[in-house]
Amino acid sequence: MTSDARQFVATARSIVVKIGSSAVTDMASGIDYAALDALVDALEARMRAGSDVIVVSSGAVGAGIAPLGLKKRPRDLATKQAAASVGQLRLAHAWGTSFARYQRVVGQVLLTADDVSNRSHHANAQRTLDRLRSLHAVAVVNENDTVATNEIRFGDNDRLAALVAHLVHADALVLLSDVDGLYNGDPRKPGPDGEPARLIEQVDGPEDLDGVIAGSGGALGTGGMASKLAAARLAADSGVPVLLAAASQAGAALADASVGTVFKARPTRMSARRFWVRHAAEASGTLTLDDGAVAAVVERRRSLLPAGVTASTGDFSDGDVVELVDAAGVVRAHGVTSYDADDVAKMIGRSTADLPSELRRPIIHADDLVPG
Structure with missing residues (x-):
């Protein structure tokens, strides 16, 4: 499954890695510490291979559900924000503790959509992330769910990750969740012809997506294949290649990009101003x-x-x-x-x-x- 696009992801000197809610949280206990440690092991291996890594982590709301005694993901904004306020603290501590096994310092960066759509805030966020990298700290980014309203949300952390990838001039974006790639149908069900859904190994352009139906998110997250597909196309359109893979395959995804679906980037990088006009500004x-x-x-x-x-x-x-x-x-x-x-x-x-x-x-x- 080697291709130029996969090679770009495998050898990228700077990458943004988005971790889905289901990869680090579960409904019963909040944070899945074993799963998070396994992800940090894979991220550390990539950093030791010479890459700068920025993590975009979902899971704040999911991490707050169990401690608050909630039975399911809340639907109303106030309860979501309350769960996020509890979960964000626990999630940041978990990332910090796990990376400390490798003597790494973690810096938490909480963003709202206004931090990207507003040009001055946009520059401030970029400077913070760049400075954390220069100080050899691991930036863990999340949407600031405790204050974000429906009107000022990114919508999901997949889109946030794509925006951050362009913001920091990353060479590649890796989206890790509970799906192992993009399929031409629901992989859990046989297609109309009785054949199983087929993994689409590479997306070179819109024509490769004809007939693809993307679904919404699961119990713990707000994303789903539709948001991942939209984020991948946004990043690829701006000049950033994207790999979509399962969090359980993080080792291979971050080592040689040999798994999942890769999205080929446009040949030339979109300028920061043009990207802001088209994708970031409200x-x-x-x-x-x-x-x-x-x-x-x-x-x-x-x-x-x-x-x-x-x-x-x-x-x-x-x-x-x-x-x-x-x-x-x-x-x-x-x-x-x-x-x-x-x-x-x-x-x-x-x-x-x-x-x-x-x-x-x-x-x-x-x-x-x-x-x-």
Whole structure:
């Protein structure tokens, strides 16, 4: 199962490794210390082989369920945050204790979506992670579940891991959970033709995902194959190769990437600004474009002019990121607007020549537009 993509993952000098909730917690006792120690053994082996490793660890809520006497993963936000406040402390201590067997120091980094979507916070998070690496500490990252609301969540730690991988300019991303790769169907059930589902060993592009159905998360986590697939595509699209494998196969996954499914990265790395515009920043509004403007922006990479805009929604300001959608409401691009919402409302559908001089710049310059 050797390929260039697997070789990139196997030899990457810096990697982000995401650990799923089910890999380190269980409903009965909270943290599965034996499983966590086995993962740390594999991570330590990779670090001794010369790689910088950042860990993105799920499991805070799962680790707090048993100590609080809860019978299942809570659904309401307040109880989730309470469980996370108990579990986060226990989980951080468990990571620290396990890595201490190798005389490694662990630093906990808790992030919310705002820490990545806000440009200044984004830079602060990057500096913290880079400094921990330079001090030879192991950064263990998690979403700050104790304060994150539904409106400011990443959604799951798979997406967080993909964002962190780009944030720290990692060479590869490894997603470890309770699944051993991407299948073309449910591996627990026979397909319509009676044949078992087939492991997809490598994904080179969207065409390799035709017919793939991804499910949601399990009892302890919020992810599932759908979130892993979305995160893998996000990272690969930004230039970071991804390996999706089972946590029980961590040794092989981190040694030679010989297991699971590998996602080939785009040939060129997306710039930090373009990545932020497309994937990290929260859109503050929406501009609807006519067919001509869609073709100009998406296909010819031209600046967005007022004449091609048919509608504007949202309360955005100069410098905010907005979504650009076609007449059917499909998102076709993201961009940084040069005007606030009130000014754009005055410009919709008008020729540049008919506007006052202060409104004659493009609504979004081509350099600030990212298709997709």
